Amino acid sequence: MQKINIFDTTLRDGEQSAGVNLNLHEKLEIAKQLERLNVDVIEAGFPASSEGDFQSVKQIADMIKGCSVTGLARSTKSDIDAAWEALKGGAEPRLHTFIATSPIHMTYKLKQSPDQVIASAVESVKYASKFFPIIQWSAEDASRSDLAFLTKIIKEVIDAGARVINIPDTVGYGTPEEYGKIFTYLQENVPNIDKVILSAHCHDDLGMAVSNSLAAIEHGVLQIEGTINGIGERAGNASLEEVAVALHIRQDYYKAKTRLRLGEIKRTSDLVSKLTGMIIPPNKAIIGKNAFAHESGIHQDGVLKEKTTYEIISPELVGVKSNSMVLGKHSGRHAFRNRIIELGYTLEDEEVNRIFKLFKTLADKKKEITDDDLLTLLVDEKVTSLEDSYQLTAMQVQYGTNQIPTATITLTDRDGKQIQEAATGSGSVEALYNTLERCIGLQITLEDYRIQSVGAGRDALAEVYVKIRHEKYESSGRGTAQDVLEASAKAYVNAVNRLLSLEKNKRLLEKVGV
Ligand SMILES: CC(=O)SCCNC(=O)CCNC(=O)[C@H](O)C(C)(C)COP(=O)(O)OP(=O)(O)OC[C@H]1O[C@@H](n2cnc3c(N)ncnc32)[C@H](O)[C@@H]1OP(=O)(O)O
Numbered sequence: 001m002q003k004i005n006i007f008d009t010t011l012r013d014g015e016q017s018a019g020v021n022l023n024l025h026e027k028l029e030i031a032k033q034l035e036r037l038n039v040d041v042i043e044a045g046f047p048a049s050s051e052g053d054f055q056s057v058k059q060i061a062d063m064i065k066g067c068s069v070t071g072l073a074r075s076t077k078s079d080i081d082a083a084w085e086a087l088k089g090g091a092e093p094r095l096h097t098f099i100a101t102s103p104i105h106m107t108y109k110l111k112q113s114p115d116q117v118i119a120s121a122v123e124s125v126k127y128a129s130k131f132f133p134i135i136q137w138s139a140e141d142a143s144r145s146d147l148a149f150l151t152k153i154i155k156e157v158i159d160a161g162a163r164v165i166n167i168p169d170t171v172g173y174g175t176p177e178e179y180g181k182i183f184t185y186l187q188e189n190v191p192n193i194d195k196v197i198l199s200a201h202c203h204d205d206l207g208m209a210v211s212n213s214l215a216a217i218e219h220g221v222l223q224i225e226g227t228i229n230g231i232g233e234r235a236g237n238a239s240l241e242e243v244a245v246a247l248h249i250r251q252d253y254y255k256a257k258t259r260l261r262l263g264e265i266k267r268t269s270d271l272v273s274k275l276t277g278m279i280i281p282p283n284k285a286i287i288g289k290n291a292f293a294h295e296s297g298i299h300q301d302g303v304l305k306e307k308t309t310y311e312i313i314s315p316e317l318v319g320v321k322s323n324s325m326v327l328g329k330h331s332g333r334h335a336f337r338n339r340i341i342e343l344g345y346t347l348e349d350e351e352v353n354r355i356f357k358l359f360k361t362l363a364d365k366k367k368e369i370t371d372d373d374l375l376t377l378l379v380d381e382k383v384t385s386l387e388d389s390y391q392l393t394a395m396q397v398q399y400g401t402n403q404i405p406t407a408t409i410t411l412t413d414r415d416g417k418q419i420q421e422a423a424t425g426s427g428s429v430e431a432l433y434n435t436l437e438r439c440i441g442l443q444i445t446l447e448d449y450r451i452q453s454v455g456a457g458r459d460a461l462a463e464v465y466v467k468i469r470h471e472k473y474e475s476s477g478r479g480t481a482q483d484v485l486e487a488s489a490k491a492y493v494n495a496v497n498r499l500l501s502l503e504k505n506k507r508l509l510e511k512v513g514v
């Protein structure tokens with residue numbers, strides 16, 4: 001059975017999804033879970049792109065020991081220097097450097113001749129070899145590049161020291177047959193290709209990212225790049241859970257497997273969805289709510305007689321479990337801690353006590369605490385930043401059919417000062433947001449507002465995602481509560497805190513005086 005390496009770029013290409021903006025705590029949580037999932041490489045970010053990205057790549061590289069951590073760099077010394085500074089403390093520092101090779105990109109974007117692009121690629125790989133034990137080189141927009149040119153540049157970068165060659169389908173243009181053939185061509189024409197591992201990186205613009213990745217494996221590729229839940233730039237990247245489970249279920253056909261602990265897939269997918277705010281469509285393969293639901297009579301009859309009639313993947317394989325022990329207001333610390341461990345979290349005693357209190361408060365209001373509820377409590381508590389500028393202390397909303405909705409809110413700032421305001425709106429949420437805007441003293445536009453329930457039932461938690469803008473600054477936030485208005489207010493405050501926590505937005509902090 002051929003071993004396929006999994007290169008996870010959820011924290012780099014995944015974070016390039018429009019509207020996604022993860023903070024340091026969230027990135028660390030996702031990186032830990034990717035380590036549990038057993039990916040081979042975590043691409044933690046693009047260190048030269050911002051101080052925030054640099055810090056998160058550095059902390060992830062310093063923390064993760066179970067797999068290799070990498071960061072992206074353009075073909076420039078300054079990008080490579082930043083990547084080395086961020087990655088050098090890691091267990092297996094690895095650089096991912098790239099330059100575009102297609103005529104369109106070289107002419108219009110880079111404004112460089114093909115010879116200049118070769119010279120730049122070779123120089124960057126040689127320069128990086130002074131620091132990094134492993135260098136991955138990517139030919140951006142490879143699937144729209146001239147094959148003779150690709151052959152030439154790849155030979156040169158291998159001679160310069162690259163050990164992994166990645167052939168991205170950057171704009172999701174290739175078809176499985178075409179994309180696969182590129183790898184066969186390179187294996188037949190690049191004289192030193194046997195020195196490197198070939199890698200595939202596919203985008204989903206035409207909905208073929210996973211098929212293209214699997215075709216690449218059929219043509220000798222030993223590394224697949226992608227993201228959890230398929231998030232990423234534009235229509236996203238190849239969904240890693242789909243690739244890994246396809247290889248597992250169709251071992252007879254692909255004769256290849258990954259090291260992934262498939263039972264960690266559901267947990268990883270939930271965490272990424274929660275922290276990025278990218279909701280998983282119910283019909284999404286492998287991890288969608290309906291992926292294991294049989295709706296019609298003939299199917300149900302078949303499944304009752306013999307599961308395999310309509311079920312090719314068992315829910316347990318990917319970590320979808322039905323739990324027999326119900327947690328509620330009569331549960332104690334033992335059952336609570338036990339379920340936390342089952343959910344894959346390790347907490348210090350002090351953290352268990354803190355979250356147990358929140359759990360009891362919720363259990364007083366809600367009959368049964370589901371795994372989704374617990375996960376929400378855990379994630380909220382673990383990623384809450386101590387540096388938050390504002391806390392929501394109290395809120396009240398008055399609404400009636402013949403009355404103008406009015407909200408009164410008390411916020412507490414970092415210095416413990418309380419700010420109280422009231423305002424009206426055409427609806428309750430607008431009244432809340434107008435009041436919060438007054439409290440904070442910044443003109444804020446609400447660009448997106450989404451609400452969903454966590455779990456089922458009338459007493460399910462409400463989860464709200466918002467995207468806000470102040471002048472050129474953008475941010476998103478998440479809030480959960482049993483009441484939709486409280487969840488809405490929390491999401492807004494969370495988005496404001498994130499806006500103010502970015503180093504580049506320091507001027508804003510001065511403006512609001514916190
Ligand atoms: C296919 C991909 O996903 S590639 C990764 C894409 N990810 C990102 O871009 C996210 C992070 N990016 C950023 O934060 C910013 O774009 C930065 C910090 C990297 C650069 O910002 P700026 O200096 O303002 O440049 P800007 O983004 O406007 O333009 C990119 C520049 O890099 C150049 N460039 C692009 N790719 C490469 C490369 N591989 N090697 C060298 N230069 C490159 C472009 O030609 C352009 O140069 P120019 O300014 O001389 O025209």
Ligand SMILES: CC(C)C(=O)C(=O)O
Nearest residue numbers: 098138140141168170
């Ligand atoms: C940097 C490369 C690998 C990339 O993200 C792409 O081409 O899509």
